[in-house]
Amino acid sequence: MTSQRAVALTYDPADETPVHLVAADGQQIRQSSDGQASTTDLVWLELLRDGLMFDLIGLASGDAVPYPEIEHFFDLEEKPASVLYEALQLAPGHHLSGGERTMPVVKGLMALARDLVQHFEEIEAVVWPPAQSAIGRQYFESVSTAWLDGGAFPALGLTAFRETIDGALQSIGLDFWINQELRVEPPLSTDKISATRLGVRLVNQLVLVGGIEGSERIVAPDGNLLVMRTSRNGKFIRVWRE
Numbered sequence: 578m579t580s581q582r583a584v585a586l587t588y589d590p591a592d593e594t595p596v597h598l599v600a601a602d603g604q605q606i607r608q609s610s611d612g613q614a615s616t617t618d619l620v621w622l623e624l625l626r627d628g629l630m631f632d633l634i635g636l637a638s639g640d641a642v643p644y645p646e647i648e649h650f651f652d653l654e655e656k657p658a659s660v661l662y663e664a665l666q667l668a669p670g671h672h673l674s675g676g677e678r679t680m681p682v683v684k685g686l687m688a689l690a691r692d693l694v695q696h697f698e699e700i701e702a703v704v705w706p707p708a709q710s711a712i713g714r715q716y717f718e719s720v721s722t723a724w725l726d727g728g729a730f731p732a733l734g735l736t737a738f739r740e741t742i743d744g745a746l747q748s749i750g751l752d753f754w755i756n757q758e759l760r761v762e763p764p765l766s767t768d769k770i771s772a773t774r775l776g777v778r779l780v781n782q783l784v785l786v787g788g789i790e791g792s793e794r795i796v797a798p799d800g801n802l803l804v805m806r807t808s809r810n811g812k813f814i815r816v817w818r819e
Contacts, residue, residue, distance in 0.1 A: 623670065626692070629685040630670030633693075635663070642666045645704045649737035649749070652713030657702050664704070667693070678753065684725060691721045708737045708750030732780035738773055746772040747813075751780055755788035757807070762817040765803070774798070779805075779816065789814060 620639030624631050635642035644659040667690055669677045676682050694700050694714050703717045704710065712720075712734045720731035736750040746766040748759040759779055766772040775797060783789070792806040802819040 624689060626689045627685055629682060630672060631686060631689055632666075632668050632670055634666040634668065636665065645706055646709055647704060647711045648709040649739075650711050651734050652716030653702060653711055657711055662701060687721050688725055691718055691725070694718050705735055705750065707753035708735060710734055710737050710750070730781045730784045732777040732784075736780055738776055740766075740769065746776055748776060748780060751783065752812070754784050757783075757788045757812060757814050759783065760808075760813050760815045762815055765817050775816075779814075783814065794819065 620636040621632050621634040622636065624633055641663045642665065644664050647656055650656060667686065669682050669686060673682055690703050694703065694717060700714055702711045702713055705712065717734065720734055723729065724731050736748050736754075738746050738748055741747050741760075744763040744766060746761040746769065751758050759776060761772045761776055761779075765775075778798070789805060790807060790811075792804065795803050795805060797803050803816055804819050805814055805816050807814055
């Protein structure tokens with residue numbers, strides 16, 4: 578990765594044997610008495626970016642990581658199938674344990690994923706598990722670069738939206754960022770395109786401020802007054818016309 582000046586390879590298991598293997602949850606795999614791993618063999622690299630260590634897990638010639646669950650697709654014509662693609666996992670290093678959801682770590686993770694997409698043409702998509710989303714390489718490179726350069730949060734990708742049984746439009750994955758999900762309530766959610774546009778604007782703002790407590794009044798893009806209020810259990814931010 579010499580073309581990526583911000584990224585340094587700090588550990589390659591091929592350089593020495595035996596290696597201490599690290600599982601997907603960051604825990605070290607114990608070695609059996611004959612020196613072989615006692616569980617699944619995972620080959621990994623340690624990468625340094627902007628002073629933060631990240632692990633790239635699931636490389637050949639070891640076993641692949643489990644294929645992620647995907648429900649939402651962005652800039653992809655079809656769901657990436659496990660029979661055609663293998664998954665790699667990029668995760669904060671063990672020394673970042675407890676800080677995985679802090680903004681500097683997540684932005685470092687996104688920046689490194691963007692670097693890998695730019696460097697390896699074989700990468701077809703980036704999967705973001707909290708939103709169960711798969712993001713096409715060109716779209717991911719575009720929105721992540723814009724966000725990292727100070728632009729809008731990539732709400733369509735790092736979060737997603739689904740229609741609930743009662744007709745509301747609810748975010749998926751926003752709770753990773755603010756511990757709350759957004760609900761655009763009917764009849765404001767009747768027009769799903771307009772409701773999604775509103776949801777994207779609100780997600781961007783909520784990520785910036787870190788969520789809300791209580792109730793707020795805001796002005797929608799069409800000039801209508803809206804009410805934003807947390808649910809009784811605090812897990813949702815509900816939005817409706819005043």
